[in-house]
Amino acid sequence: MATMSDTLHVILSKPFANSVALGGIALLFFFVFARGLTSSFFTRKRSTLSSVPVVPGLPLLGNLLQLKEKKPHKTFAKWAEIYGPIYSIKTGASTMVVLNSTEVAKEAMVTRFSSISTRKLSNALKILTFDKCMVATSDYDDFHKMVKRHILTNVLGPNAQKRHRCHRDAMIDNISRNLLASATSSPNKSVNFRHIFESELFAVALKQALGEDNDSIHVKELGRSLSREEIFQILVTDMMEGAIEVDWRDFFPYLKWIPNNRIERRLQQMDFNRRVVMKALIDEEKKRIASGQALNCYLDYLLSEAKTLTEEQIAILVWEAIIETSDTTLVTTEWALFELSKDHCRQERLYQALKHVCGSENITEEKLSQVPYLMAVFHETLRKYSPAPVIPLRYVHEDTQIGGYHIPAGTEIAINIYGCNMDKRQWENPGDWRPERFLDEKYDSMELQKTMAFGAGKRACAGSLQAMLMVCTAIGRLVQKFEWRPVEGEEANVDTLGLTTRKLHPLKVVLKPRIEE
Numbered sequence: 001m002a003t004m005s006d007t008l009h010v011i012l013s014k015p016f017a018n019s020v021a022l023g024g025i026a027l028l029f030f031f032v033f034a035r036g037l038t039s040s041f042f043t044r045k046r047s048t049l050s051s052v053p054v055v056p057g058l059p060l061l062g063n064l065l066q067l068k069e070k071k072p073h074k075t076f077a078k079w080a081e082i083y084g085p086i087y088s089i090k091t092g093a094s095t096m097v098v099l100n101s102t103e104v105a106k107e108a109m110v111t112r113f114s115s116i117s118t119r120k121l122s123n124a125l126k127i128l129t130f131d132k133c134m135v136a137t138s139d140y141d142d143f144h145k146m147v148k149r150h151i152l153t154n155v156l157g158p159n160a161q162k163r164h165r166c167h168r169d170a171m172i173d174n175i176s177r178n179l180l181a182s183a184t185s186s187p188n189k190s191v192n193f194r195h196i197f198e199s200e201l202f203a204v205a206l207k208q209a210l211g212e213d214n215d216s217i218h219v220k221e222l223g224r225s226l227s228r229e230e231i232f233q234i235l236v237t238d239m240m241e242g243a244i245e246v247d248w249r250d251f252f253p254y255l256k257w258i259p260n261n262r263i264e265r266r267l268q269q270m271d272f273n274r275r276v277v278m279k280a281l282i283d284e285e286k287k288r289i290a291s292g293q294a295l296n297c298y299l300d301y302l303l304s305e306a307k308t309l310t311e312e313q314i315a316i317l318v319w320e321a322i323i324e325t326s327d328t329t330l331v332t333t334e335w336a337l338f339e340l341s342k343d344h345c346r347q348e349r350l351y352q353a354l355k356h357v358c359g360s361e362n363i364t365e366e367k368l369s370q371v372p373y374l375m376a377v378f379h380e381t382l383r384k385y386s387p388a389p390v391i392p393l394r395y396v397h398e399d400t401q402i403g404g405y406h407i408p409a410g411t412e413i414a415i416n417i418y419g420c421n422m423d424k425r426q427w428e429n430p431g432d433w434r435p436e437r438f439l440d441e442k443y444d445s446m447e448l449q450k451t452m453a454f455g456a457g458k459r460a461c462a463g464s465l466q467a468m469l470m471v472c473t474a475i476g477r478l479v480q481k482f483e484w485r486p487v488e489g490e491e492a493n494v495d496t497l498g499l500t501t502r503k504l505h506p507l508k509v510v511l512k513p514r515i516e517e
């Protein structure tokens with residue numbers, strides 16, 4: 001998987017790119033300098049507000065080389081300690097303003113939303129999202145409003161979630177049963193929590209989106225049948241990796257004419273695989289529908305209600321519901337259980353809180369609000385391990401202001417959710433995982449926006465209710481059923497990987513089934 005630094009090193013070591021860069025360097029310097037000069041000239045003319053503090057960088061490359069650490073959200077947070085919660089950086093030819101506190105992030109997402117409502121997509125995301133054809137990556141326009149209404153009506157809104165309840169209940173039962181089987185067949189041996197959870201979560205994603213959880217599918221264009229694991233690889237894993245592919249032309253749009261075949265071929269292949277697998281899955285369901293068997297799922301709903309959408313658009317939207325369900329919920333549950341497994345006192349506190357409310361019954365979604373400590377575990381995990389650490393870039397389409405600074409049109413905005421949720425001025429000892437901080441009376445127990453993890457304003461996460469229901473019920477049930485202990489050395493495995501803050505090393509724990517009293 002290419003990181004920004006890998007890519008830059010490749011650029012800088014490639015003779016062709018070097019010769020282009022050297023040949024055009026005078027021109028480019030002039031271009032960049034002239035661009036800066038003109039924009040600051042207009043800035044001064046149009047606004048009495050000052051410009052945001054600037055993180056110094058190199059000519060042409062700007063701050064790209066300083067972002068060589070694989071986790072830009074951490075570098076952004078470090079810069080916030082020096083330059084304040086709002087500053088600007090240069091990523092090649094573009095100016096990016098980075099927001100690192102709840103105050104300025106909310107101002108951008110709520111108060112100034114009308115000036116910052118478009119997305120700036122990388123080349124990779126443009127290809128993989130069929131050019132903004134998803135709810136999450138589209139601009140705030142009529143298409144967005146229509147498809148958001150669709151996903152809320154059939155999948156993610158409160159009524160839709162009630163209708164999909166049976167899938168979530170089956171998921172928790174299966175996970176609990178599979179973990180019990182592993183723990184009793186080989187006590188003291190670590191169990192593969194992620195493998196079991198991920199597979200069951202994918203089942204919910206498929207049932208909500210397509211109506212059925214397929215064990216395999218024949219894909220004519222690939223000339224073979226794919227197993228469920230291969231379907232997951234193509235629809236989820238490859239796409240998550242592809243989304244962070246760095247194409248250096250993103251930073252130097254005026255060099256777009258230079259081909260970047262390696263990345264383009266890889267992305268086109270991923271896109272092709274996704275298209276043909278989605279087509280095969282959808283064709284299979286169309287046969288079911290033609291036979292008169294209707295199911296409550298997003299595909300059936302879109303085919304009957306969304307007549308203006310093309311087949312390709314429907315396929316991307318159905319895929320969106322699959323991929324968004326399949327990752328962040330696992331990320332949050334795994335980190336919460338990681339923290340609980342190494343903190344016996346807090347695990348015991350949660351167990352007692354569950355016992356107090358549920359006795360020997362299993363926790364259910366109806367009872368979640370009666371266990372404030374469980375909700376606190378959820379929010380503290382979202383705060384410390386914010387699954388989407390940086391919100392997909394926004395684009396300023398008319399001059400605006402944030403934090404009292406002038407922000408000219410054309411600026412990219414990076415909202416560093418990780419920075420907001422780890423801001424020392426808002427959170428005491430932010431590096432500590434301390435659910436008790438959310439037991440404070442100032443928090444409404446069922447409010448989902450206690451941290452910035454789900455974003456804010458009109459583009460806040462549409463799946464927050466589903467995520468809360470699944471994560472909290474899973475943590476609650478699994479702590480009711482088992483005592484969680486980390487295997488030796490697990491405490492140090494805090495590294496993350498990828499687009500979301502997925503745990504680099506899957507959680508390794510020993511589970512001791514609790515004796516039912």
Ligand code: HEM
Nearest residue numbers: 135136324325328387388453454455459460461462463467
């Ligand atoms: C713990 C789990 C989750 C977290 C932390 C999370 C976080 C986020 C964030 C930060 C955004 C971007 C907000 C913005 O651009 O301002 C977002 C958008 C979105 N999320 Fe989630 N998400 C989670 C789970 C889910 C799930 C399970 C779904 C289900 C399909 C989902 C569907 C969406 C959609 C459709 C959007 C786009 C909303 C819009 O643009 O109007 N999310 N999410």
